[in-house]
Amino acid sequence: MKYLKKEMKLENPLAFWTHFDKQDRLFFYNPLTGELIIGAIRWRTFAEGESYQNYDLVFSARTFFQSVRDPKWAGLGNETIAFKYYYVEKDGKQLLYYPEQAPKEEICGLEDRETKSVRHTYTIADDDYPQWQELFTNVKQEISLKNVDKVVISREVKISCATTVHVESVLKSLREKNPDSFVFAYAKEGRTFLGATPEILVQKADDEIISYALAGTIPRNAIDEGTQMEILLNDPKNLHEHRIVRDTIADVMKKYCAEVWIDETRILTLKNLYHLKTRLGAKDRSLLTDWVTRLHPTPALGGNPVGPALDIIAREEKHERGMYAAPLGIMDQNGNGIFVAGIRSALIQDNMVYAYTGCGIVEGSDCLEEYIETNDKLRTILEGLVP
Numbered sequence: 001m002k003y004l005k006k007e008m009k010l011e012n013p014l015a016f017w018t019h020f021d022k023q024d025r026l027f028f029y030n031p032l033t034g035e036l037i038i039g040a041i042r043w044r045t046f047a048e049g050e051s052y053q054n055y056d057l058v059f060s061a062r063t064f065f066q067s068v069r070d071p072k073w074a075g076l077g078n079e080t081i082a083f084k085y086y087y088v089e090k091d092g093k094q095l096l097y098y099p100e101q102a103p104k105e106e107i108c109g110l111e112d113r114e115t116k117s118v119r120h121t122y123t124i125a126d127d128d129y130p131q132w133q134e135l136f137t138n139v140k141q142e143i144s145l146k147n148v149d150k151v152v153i154s155r156e157v158k159i160s161c162a163t164t165v166h167v168e169s170v171l172k173s174l175r176e177k178n179p180d181s182f183v184f185a186y187a188k189e190g191r192t193f194l195g196a197t198p199e200i201l202v203q204k205a206d207d208e209i210i211s212y213a214l215a216g217t218i219p220r221n222a223i224d225e226g227t228q229m230e231i232l233l234n235d236p237k238n239l240h241e242h243r244i245v246r247d248t249i250a251d252v253m254k255k256y257c258a259e260v261w262i263d264e265t266r267i268l269t270l271k272n273l274y275h276l277k278t279r280l281g282a283k284d285r286s287l288l289t290d291w292v293t294r295l296h297p298t299p300a301l302g303g304n305p306v307g308p309a310l311d312i313i314a315r316e317e318k319h320e321r322g323m324y325a326a327p328l329g330i331m332d333q334n335g336n337g338i339f340v341a342g343i344r345s346a347l348i349q350d351n352m353v354y355a356y357t358g359c360g361i362v363e364g365s366d367c368l369e370e371y372i373e374t375n376d377k378l379r380t381i382l383e384g385l386v387p
Ligand SMILES: C=C(O[C@H]1C=CC=C(C(=O)O)[C@@H]1O)C(=O)O
Pocket: 152, 154, 199, 214, 215, 216, 217, 275, 299, 300, 301, 325, 343, 344, 356, 357, 358, 359, 360, 377
């Protein structure tokens, strides 16, 4: 199933996204490589374990827990898809991937037009702080009892817009405001899961795999950058939270690889936040999808130890996570690619935006401070709703 490829010239790549607005689609921007991939029209869906390696590019997504009951998440995630058309932009070059037999009319009406910037008017349903307090207290108790040392808890924030959400405008806004994040969207049957995540779960290039521990957060504000970074790099609670993630990823890698390297912990600067970030890597030839299974969920998204932490999340959170914090990524025909965690994200259906935001709770965590941190993280989606 080789694609033919030809050069394209689009002033606005989102015109490609919109041209296929009745179809399943993918949007994936990688800030490390500057590569933008937009896929349109589902061509093949691969069963679990089925080889996709005749296809140049596939998109793969999971759900946080293996199954989902909430109808709004029905059918989303847990699939690997080859799209019929891809727009691939890298190093200043734009390529259209298309199958040999593609009907000309599917692509030829593609018009290069500007994306409207839509300012959505919205309201956020109910104050959920009492619910957060209860969740936080129950998790803190499990930590005090030493059943776990870290649990990542989350909120589902229901945002109701006055009009149908203009997904193209949200994507434009996410791209403009989050240059250092992976901006993604997965549209299926009228629903779109999208976001701008800084969290890479794992990437593979030939015989090398790389993962990142990203955990430990402070808000980015007007105080001098250097001072804020120093504060975060020396903050015991955030360092503890971060080390649990780093050490767990290292332990998983060591199970499969003779030598694992761990970089120094650094700061990742985002629009509204600073995070602690450590890169880890090893030589290995196993499948990228096997690494996704081995690593997901890291304690940046689940907790530690993983089993008890997941039981607590499943029992205590009143919403279902669906694809929030779950792996999603791109793979090429050589098995190389990248999976990120779907955080700073939302599920959009008609005028409703279900946004997800969470944070790691450890021994020294404070209920209100953590709630405020989730509000800081929520800003990614809220700022996406306005130009
Ligand atoms: C769970 C989220 O963030 C994770 C990623 C980075 C920092 C985190 C933290 O400091 O708590 C979280 O582990 C989220 O954004 O919903």
